[in-house]
Amino acid sequence: NPCADNRRYLESAPADLGRPGGARGPDAYDRSLGVTVEERFSVGEYNILILSxxxxxxxxxxxxxxxxxxPRGANRLLRPYIRQNMKFFVAKVNLEEFDKTAYQRLRPLQMAYESPRFMLPIRLGMMNATGExxxxxxxLSPRGQAEMTNYRTVKIPSNTEIPVFVKAEFGDFYTAMFQTAYEGEGKKVAFLEYAWDMASCDPCSANPLNREELRKSGVFWLNSGRTNRRPNNVYITRLHVRYTRDTxxxxxxxxxTSNRELFQGRYIxxxxxxxxxxxxxxxxxQQSLNRRLQQEAQTLAELTGWDIDEIRNKIDFPDVKPIPWWRHLW
Structure with missing residues (x-):
């Protein structure tokens, strides 16, 4: 296929791994199990199968x-997808091809498909999971913010004043804050961390994505020829979900949604x-500063669950001497 780009189609089925009745061939064996290999190909270091x-x-x-x-019993998780006539995208790493890439980590897979349902299957990813x-x-949408419909979407705690020392410990702060918010919401929500219009930037945590970056991210409508849309009519929503099988x-x-409100987690x-x-x-x-620093310490403790005394030990409180009584006379 001259249009296949970097997709190298495999000319033979995967090696026979102990199939019974080998004389019938792999296709007959697959059919006996109700499995059909709809397509097989290679992309970079991945060997891909599309199964029904x-x-x-x-x-x-x-x-x-x-x-x-x-794991054993995985059929219980597979069954709902089969009932919905969904296909299974199965990837296996080709280590020989990976060694040729000179990368230290596997590259992400990007795929495009059409579906009447705006959904993301996560249950299969829990097969081998033992924790969160x-x-x-x-x-990315031409309309506005995206949100969950079968779970609540809430904003991450934002616009709060916290002690200056957190700047050097921001990773630990955000990890603890997210866990505290996650537990406080019953572990059953998606957190909105960022929602922004790519056509504007005030204020910006980073430069908006340019047209080429948007195209590579899957934005297909910028070159659709529709004149009623702005040059960068893209609204991006970032949702953070922490989940387990039970939650x-x-x-x-x-x-x-048509909501184009701008939001980002900000800490002052x-x-x-x-x-x-x-x-x-x-x-x-100085007196008001002392009260403010005490409030910042309390806010940080509530956001993260950190010990309030340990927080106070990291804050440089001013040494404020009491105002003599006679200062109030003249």
């Missing part, structure tokens, strides 16, 4: 006998004035 199936137990058997490691998993979802028993369902650091302050206003400032 009629029976979840047959698909589980087929995957295991073809070298895919899945984190998923970051970026939704998220359903796949993620989304919807576009106010650096105290440290110069000489000999006037009355300076004394008043």
């Amino acid at each position: 199936a009629k029976d979840s137990r047959g698909l589980e058997t087929w995957l295991r006998r073809n070298g895919y490691k899945i 998993q984190d998923l970051i979802v970026y939704v 998220f028993p359903e796949d993620l369902m989304f919807q576009e 650091l106010r650096h105290p004035f440290t110069g000489e302050m000999s006037c009355r206003a300076g004394v008043d400032y």
